[in-house]
Amino acid sequence: MKISIKTTLIIAFFCMLLAYLYSNLSYKTRYINRKVVEKVIIGKDVPRYYILFEEDGIINQVKVSPQDYIYYQEGSTYKKEAKVLVWN
Numbered sequence: 001m002k003i004s005i006k007t008t009l010i011i012a013f014f015c016m017l018l019a020y021l022y023s024n025l026s027y028k029t030r031y032i033n034r035k036v037v038e039k040v041i042i043g044k045d046v047p048r049y050y051i052l053f054e055e056d057g058i059i060n061q062v063k064v065s066p067q068d069y070i071y072y073q074e075g076s077t078y079k080k081e082a083k084v085l086v087w088n
Contacts (some may be wrong), residue, residue, distance in 0.1 A: 001002075011017070018028055021041040022067060022088045024087060025085060025086070025087060025088070026085075026086060026088055027084065027085060027086070027087075028083070028084050028086045029082070029083060029084075030082045030083075030084050031079045031080065031081055031082070032055050032056070032079070032080045032081075032082050033055070033077055033078075033079060033080075034053040034055050034077065034078050034079070035053065035054045035055075035075075035077045035078075036051055036053060036058060036072050036073065036074050036075060036076055036077075036078070037052040037053065037054050037074075037077070038051070038074065039051050039056070039069060039072065040052070041069075044046075045058045047066075048063065048065055049063065049064050049065065049066055049068070049069040050062065050064065051064050051068070051069065051072055055080075086088050
C-alpha cells in the first residue's frame, strides 16, 4: 500500500492543527452558589434521599447519600467547584 506525498502532507497538517487547538484549551475553576430549596426522602423500605438545589435560577434534583442528606441544611447556601473548558 502506497501513500502519496499529498496524503502525507494533509495528515501532517491536520495533526499540527489538532496540536495547536489542544495547546490553547485549558480548564478554569469556577465556583457556583447552590442554595438548598428542599430535602426529600422517597420510599419506606429502601429510602432514597434527594435534595433540590437552586443554581443560577435553575432547580436541580440531586440524589445524595444519607450522610449528605444530614449535612445539608434547608435554606442554606453552599459553594460548588466546577471546572470549565475555556479557550486561551
